[in-house]
């Protein structure tokens with residue numbers, strides 16, 4: 372893997388070259404929050420932020436997404452006419468995506484691109500047309516626990532390029548072939564810069580002191596964890612607001628609706644949440660997750676028990692800490708997962 376160097380004063384030119392091919396997005400500050408926004412010039416980029424408020428999953432799985440348009444003309448001989456929504460018309464580049472958010476996309480690849488038969492073409496189109504230039508974390512938040520869920524502050528999975536901020540310069544490591552191509556005109560990094568990046572990785576990993584114990588969850592029977600008494604305590608404070616699911620980079624529940632006006636209509640997919648009673652409400656009136664306890668338990672069991680079993684060991688969490696930061700009643704995912712290990716079965 373080639374390691375290259377880019378002086379920050381040259382960032383503007385580098386971004387200008389990329390813009391001839393890509394639409395570029397990055398976390399930019401807006402009203403005290405870091406929001407993914409379109410980048411006009413390299414000097415708008417900043418490297419001193421924890422993480423974006425919302426994860427970049429919206430670039431691949433938008434909050435509201437049109438899947439197809441249709442027209443039902445009674446006079447039309449062909450009956451119902453349907454046309455799929457067109458794919459992306461220009462390739463995109465996400466600059467400064469954090470390693471946890473890039474790893475989350477690889478988890479979702481296993482959901483949306485599982486096999487040819489159930490392939491989600493909308494997801495696949497956006498994934499294929501987007502390049503990811505990551506930014507390693509130098510100063511993880513107190514709520515981060517990526518190192519205990521197969522990720523880390525310098526994790527490379529899912530990225531095309533990983534950048535390490537060395538003050539007045541950036542070390543850029545090409546991970547994929549696409550990434551190496553983007554860096555081909557830059558200068559080779561020297562031994563000192565590579566060593567500085569390696570030292571920074573060690574320090575960042577060492578600064579993450581909290582975590583979850585996945586080994587113990589993995590080794591326990593599913594029903595043993597499902598039936599624990601601790602769920603009675605956890606669910607009580609939850610208000611089922613769904614905030615944790617909307618901020619989470621790996622949550623992917625959705626609902627599909629047809630919106631019609633006269634003979635025209637469109638089919639849209641909207642984010643949904645397993646925390647909502649309505650999400651599992653059947654037309655018959657039956658609801659398999661009719662109680663708050665059922666719904667809270669589902670979110671944690673799905674991420675930490677069912678997904679690793681179904682997705683060849685992939686945990687449905689990358690330890691970004693957003694749910695803990697945003698929960699209005701202070702439910703901390705680390706406490707819940709560690710309780711899944713510790714408490715007695717009833």
Ligand code: SF4
Pocket residue numbers: 608609610611612613614615616646697698699700701702
């Ligand atoms: S953010 Fe907190 S209160 Fe809201 S649904 Fe999630 S766990 Fe429950």
Ligand code: SF4
Pocket residue numbers: 615618619620621622674687688689690691692693694695704
């Ligand atoms: S469950 Fe929480 S910590 Fe884990 S990926 Fe989702 S938001 Fe981040």
